Amino acid sequence: MSVTPHVSVLSTQYLDQYCSSCAAPAAETGLKRCPKCKTVYYCNQECQNRDWAWHKRECSALQKWAASAPSHEVSVPGDAVRCLGRILWGWQKEGLDSEWAREIRMMQSNRSSLQSSSFESHTHLAHSLVRYLCVSSPGELEPYGLNSAGDLVDLISRFTTNTFTLTSFSLTPIGICIAPTVAFANHSCDPNAVIVFPRTPGSSATKEPLLNLIALRDIPAGKEIRIAYVDTTLPKQIRHKELRETYSFTCQCRVCTRQVAVDPRESLWCPKNCGGTCPLPTEENNISRCTKCKATVTNVDAVLDAVRVGQEALEKATSLQFKDPAKAQQLTTNIIPILASAGVTPSSYPLLAMTHLHQELLIAALSASLSQESLDEAIRTAAKYSAGLQSLLPKGHPVRAVALGELGKLLAVDEPAPPTDPAQASKFPPSGPARLKLAYESLVRAHEELLIGFGKVNQGGFIGKDVREAIIRLERELGVWTTGVKNTLEDTMLAQRANASR
Numbered sequence: 001m002s003v004t005p006h007v008s009v010l011s012t013q014y015l016d017q018y019c020s021s022c023a024a025p026a027a028e029t030g031l032k033r034c035p036k037c038k039t040v041y042y043c044n045q046e047c048q049n050r051d052w053a054w055h056k057r058e059c060s061a062l063q064k065w066a067a068s069a070p071s072h073e074v075s076v077p078g079d080a081v082r083c084l085g086r087i088l089w090g091w092q093k094e095g096l097d098s099e100w101a102r103e104i105r106m107m108q109s110n111r112s113s114l115q116s117s118s119f120e121s122h123t124h125l126a127h128s129l130v131r132y133l134c135v136s137s138p139g140e141l142e143p144y145g146l147n148s149a150g151d152l153v154d155l156i157s158r159f160t161t162n163t164f165t166l167t168s169f170s171l172t173p174i175g176i177c178i179a180p181t182v183a184f185a186n187h188s189c190d191p192n193a194v195i196v197f198p199r200t201p202g203s204s205a206t207k208e209p210l211l212n213l214i215a216l217r218d219i220p221a222g223k224e225i226r227i228a229y230v231d232t233t234l235p236k237q238i239r240h241k242e243l244r245e246t247y248s249f250t251c252q253c254r255v256c257t258r259q260v261a262v263d264p265r266e267s268l269w270c271p272k273n274c275g276g277t278c279p280l281p282t283e284e285n286n287i288s289r290c291t292k293c294k295a296t297v298t299n300v301d302a303v304l305d306a307v308r309v310g311q312e313a314l315e316k317a318t319s320l321q322f323k324d325p326a327k328a329q330q331l332t333t334n335i336i337p338i339l340a341s342a343g344v345t346p347s348s349y350p351l352l353a354m355t356h357l358h359q360e361l362l363i364a365a366l367s368a369s370l371s372q373e374s375l376d377e378a379i380r381t382a383a384k385y386s387a388g389l390q391s392l393l394p395k396g397h398p399v400r401a402v403a404l405g406e407l408g409k410l411l412a413v414d415e416p417a418p419p420t421d422p423a424q425a426s427k428f429p430p431s432g433p434a435r436l437k438l439a440y441e442s443l444v445r446a447h448e449e450l451l452i453g454f455g456k457v458n459q460g461g462f463i464g465k466d467v468r469e470a471i472i473r474l475e476r477e478l479g480v481w482t483t484g485v486k487n488t489l490e491d492t493m494l495a496q497r498a499n500a501s502r
Helices: 045-068 079-094 099-105 116-133 138-144 149-162 236-247 300-320 325-341 351-366 372-390 398-411 433-453 461-500
Strands: 007-010 163-167 173-178 193-196 211-215 267-269 277-279
Touching: 007 079, 007 163, 045 079, 045 116, 079 099, 079 116, 079 138, 079 149, 079 173, 116 138, 116 149, 138 149, 149 163, 149 236, 300 325, 300 351, 325 351, 351 372, 351 398, 372 398, 398 433, 398 461, 433 461
Parallel strands: none
Antiparallel strands: 007 173, 163 173, 193 211, 267 277
């Protein structure tokens, strides 16, 4: 199933990196900026013209917002405000009684069960929206179909409950969107379907961004399609907190209700190194034993401290990822060994999330300074992240498939200074032909999973195309290596025969 969202907007930090019409990444020639608001960008004149029916009112609102902003840092309203603005202007554009408007009003509102923790954010969003629309009294909201404060609260509740993350073809979150038809899908922490934006090779920009609902496995007739509203790699306590605060329900899926000895999202390696795992201790239950050899975790306080410090560092490093990436990388570099030395497994929170962030920071830094050491560190980190996902996500899940593809592409990068010491060459990652072989195997596996997670009909999406091309390049390179080795062996044998005949 594929649909074009009713409304989509980019996050502020990506406004100058992606097209505000089709959400395509900037080409080498760059993007075309709106000359009036100087805030949104487009691929070309065609995309700009197509978006003008939506951007016309938005353009004026953005200019007025910027003119009254106290500083440059807040000169552009957040994506939620801009998305709500487009919804209301869409109601006027399409008509309050249009099917387009009715579909949005049919989305579920959790106004009656709104959590107290959401009051402040909803109130702030309402005030920001009123300012963005440049209205000064409740009566001025009537042309938008909002006849009371309750109508405004309902709109915001429907918006927060039914918003989807807009992602790039490689799953980078770049904005938000509203797609009422898909919003009817319910939640499960073990979803049988996922939402992706594959950007299928050859697809028309007029249909993008195109939201795809992809089945991860066969779904029998009559069985409900379920997606994940939250990150399912997070521990149950965090998942439930997010679901209660945003969606006002407690998940009762089989992942949340079944009893397991150890949840890989919250686990430690056996203190006796038997290969088994232990449940992560908590303040309430600090007794933890290995499920295999029954050894007891004795350094509970150290483990709890490491996890607490890791959670705080993850939050801090995430906030610094784009503002101060060097500082963020310093945090991840320092904290990951602390979590690992405490015995936290690669699939556990916060180590898995910290490893992923560290990988993103390392890859971003490679373009500025590529060395053998930095490349190998990025590969090791990508391998740990991919391994951590294996025990949490099913085969074909797009997050798992993309991670495997990233690992394969890193392994395929030309080595700046291959090790000459045999002792170094035997460590991970391997060097020379062995590295290329591992890259090839990783990319082949990634492509198989991308065809599931992004859809066979989409050929695995744009990233599937990218991986296919990388596989073809590696096949050629491995063929050159094989031919070279064969020729060397033949030359050696000929030389030996010549020497023997003398």
